[in-house]
Amino acid sequence: MKKSFQLLLTVVSVITLISSVASISYAQSASNSPAFLTEFGTFVFVQTLLENSDGQIVTYLTSDKFTDLNTDALQKLLDKEASEKDPIIDINGQKFQVIKRKLTITYDKENVIASTILADSNEGSLTTVARFAHDGYPIVEGDKVHSIWTFLRPVT
Numbered sequence: 001m002k003k004s005f006q007l008l009l010t011v012v013s014v015i016t017l018i019s020s021v022a023s024i025s026y027a028q029s030a031s032n033s034p035a036f037l038t039e040f041g042t043f044v045f046v047q048t049l050l051e052n053s054d055g056q057i058v059t060y061l062t063s064d065k066f067t068d069l070n071t072d073a074l075q076k077l078l079d080k081e082a083s084e085k086d087p088i089i090d091i092n093g094q095k096f097q098v099i100k101r102k103l104t105i106t107y108d109k110e111n112v113i114a115s116t117i118l119a120d121s122n123e124g125s126l127t128t129v130a131r132f133a134h135d136g137y138p139i140v141e142g143d144k145v146h147s148i149w150t151f152l153r154p155v156t
Contacts, residue, residue: 042074043096043152046132048116053142061116067133074129077120078151088155095155103147112136116147 044066050059078099086099103118114136118129130149139145 041071041154042078044069044074044130045150046116046118046130047146047148047150048132048134049146049148050113050137050139051144051146052140058143059137061132061134063116063132063134065132066130067115068128068131070127070129073120073127074151076122077118077129078153080120089152091152096152097155099151099153101149103149104144106142106144107139108141110138110140112138113145118147118149 043064045064046062048059048061049057052058081101082097082099086097089096089098114133116132116134118131119126120129121127
């Protein structure tokens with residue numbers, strides 16, 4: 001079951017990412033830079049999955065549009081997170097590093113979640129890097145929320 005879940009998650013991740021990038025990569029730009037980079041220089045994509053205590057996917061959300069995005073904190077986080085294992089891809093002759101990270105939280109009490117948040121810890125304090133506000137979904141004890149973050153940033 002876990003292998004099929006991981007395979008399904010990987011397939012959905014790749015298809016969703018490709019369709020997101022492909023759907024916006026046809027826009028023309030005077031700078032000849034892919035359209036998805038015009039706002040802040042790095043493409044950010046998040047997938048949020050709510051898994052109940054039986055391992056069933058209850059909620060699946062995706063977005064490349066954010067309520068809050070701290071570009072300085074994002075670049076610092078990516079500089080810290082990047083490794084040689086992160087692949088380099090080519091889009092229209094421009095090279096991009098693909099950084100993908102999965103965060104999982106297991107809940108121990110009931111709640112309602114209305115945002116997917118990426119935060120960075122620096123010297124004991126948390127800085128919000130990105131926040132995707134969405135309709136709330138209820139969680140109960142034992143539920144897991146998986147957030148899969150994918151970043152494409154230009155390689156110089």
